[in-house]
Amino acid sequence: MNDFRIDRRVFLRGVGGVAAGVAATSLTGCGTGTSRSVGSGKSSKTVVVRNSGGTYGDANQQAIYDPFTKETGIQVKVVNIEYAQMLAQIKQGRPQFDVIDDSMADFVLFKQQGATEDLEYDRLKNFKKAGIAKNLVNSNAVGKNYWASVMAYRTDAFGGKKPSSWADFWNTKAFTGNRALQALDADLPELEFALLADGVPMDKLYPLDVDRAFKVLSEIKPHVRKFWDTGALPGVLLGRKEVVASSVWHGRLDALIKGGAPLAYQWNGARRQSNALGIPKGAADLDAAYQLIDFALRPEVQAHYAEIYPMAPSVPAAYKKLSTATAANLGSSPEHLASGFDLDVDWWIKNQDAVSKRWQEWTHA
Numbered sequence: 001m002n003d004f005r006i007d008r009r010v011f012l013r014g015v016g017g018v019a020a021g022v023a024a025t026s027l028t029g030c031g032t033g034t035s036r037s038v039g040s041g042k043s044s045k046t047v048v049v050r051n052s053g054g055t056y057g058d059a060n061q062q063a064i065y066d067p068f069t070k071e072t073g074i075q076v077k078v079v080n081i082e083y084a085q086m087l088a089q090i091k092q093g094r095p096q097f098d099v100i101d102d103s104m105a106d107f108v109l110f111k112q113q114g115a116t117e118d119l120e121y122d123r124l125k126n127f128k129k130a131g132i133a134k135n136l137v138n139s140n141a142v143g144k145n146y147w148a149s150v151m152a153y154r155t156d157a158f159g160g161k162k163p164s165s166w167a168d169f170w171n172t173k174a175f176t177g178n179r180a181l182q183a184l185d186a187d188l189p190e191l192e193f194a195l196l197a198d199g200v201p202m203d204k205l206y207p208l209d210v211d212r213a214f215k216v217l218s219e220i221k222p223h224v225r226k227f228w229d230t231g232a233l234p235g236v237l238l239g240r241k242e243v244v245a246s247s248v249w250h251g252r253l254d255a256l257i258k259g260g261a262p263l264a265y266q267w268n269g270a271r272r273q274s275n276a277l278g279i280p281k282g283a284a285d286l287d288a289a290y291q292l293i294d295f296a297l298r299p300e301v302q303a304h305y306a307e308i309y310p311m312a313p314s315v316p317a318a319y320k321k322l323s324t325a326t327a328a329n330l331g332s333s334p335e336h337l338a339s340g341f342d343l344d345v346d347w348w349i350k351n352q353d354a355v356s357k358r359w360q361e362w363t364h365a
Helices: 003-019 054-072 083-091 104-112 166-170 191-197 210-223 233-239 254-258 286-296 299-308 316-321 334-339 345-363
Strands: 046-050 075-079 099-103 142-154 179-182 224-228 245-249 263-278
Touching (some): 046 286, 054 075, 054 299, 083 104, 099 104, 099 286, 104 263, 104 345, 142 233, 142 299, 166 210, 179 210, 179 233, 210 345, 224 233, 233 245, 233 263, 254 263, 286 299, 299 316
Parallel strands (some): 046 099, 179 245
Antiparallel strands (some): 099 263, 142 245, 142 263
16 A cells, blocks of 8 residues: 555655755556657557556556546556656656546646646546535646545554544543654645644644644653654554554555454544646557546546445445445545545645654654
8 A cells, every 4th residue: 555655755755855846755566658649639559658567557457447448449658756756757858657546736846847747627528527526626737536644553452442433532541552653754744634633724734833833742752652754664563563653654554454443434534635647748659548537537537446446436326336345445435535635635746745754853862
């Protein structure tokens, strides 16, 4: 489940620098693309998509690309490159990809750089009836699916009690034991969880009260055994009983839970983010790019993807086509949408550098 989050590390390490034109941190990737004609806008038999690869890329291949090729005859090639490389190719006028599958945060940066096309939504027939949330529809990107950061805990740790909120996570008297929280190297600091624990309503989180958040974080800090920096680590810490509760990228514990480990997710106060689809400036095949994006927004395609990979559909109608078990474990189910919140990308882009500096000082204090 860490594959699509590689881009988040690029975002949070490089957002300030990239926004100013500085290259972001390097990303491991495979595939370099091929020499292609640029800007013709004519349909061809191949469309090139950029995604982050790994099991995330495998799910895209199985649920989207292969069925798209079967239906249209258009072959889909994939490149796995990072934000800085994408931006450099676009600035040179020779992007080796027609469609970008990336975090919504990166699309905000692309917009600032003038690196992506404004989408012609009239060319996306499935979008018109998709019902995608307004915050997942930008001028240059349309939301494809959600992921979430949630609480996880050991079900055998609290004498039958279940933590039901971030306030319970912070309550080490009623729910005794060590905790784990996310490190800066993994993703944006979890200031929102601290504020929720301190009683801030979800709809009043932004703009974040940074001073208040760090004050609350200081209260839990003595009980934090580890600030984890990889998606696998919360499962390891919980499995070894080194901690009894941790923040975690949803999906990372699925295999452990299915294997019988006494672990569970708590969805209350989940922090959602999203991946989106867009088109780079200078794309060689606009028609095929629009066809692929439109295909990815079909409810049945979104449902197929969610059955394969635990990222949640952006199209609500997909839930009618999902199994009950799968739907209950996704961040955009009606229940989980109501109990969680969407990260404010614009706020974080404006404040990430200052928060990161303070986080570094706080963790070393």
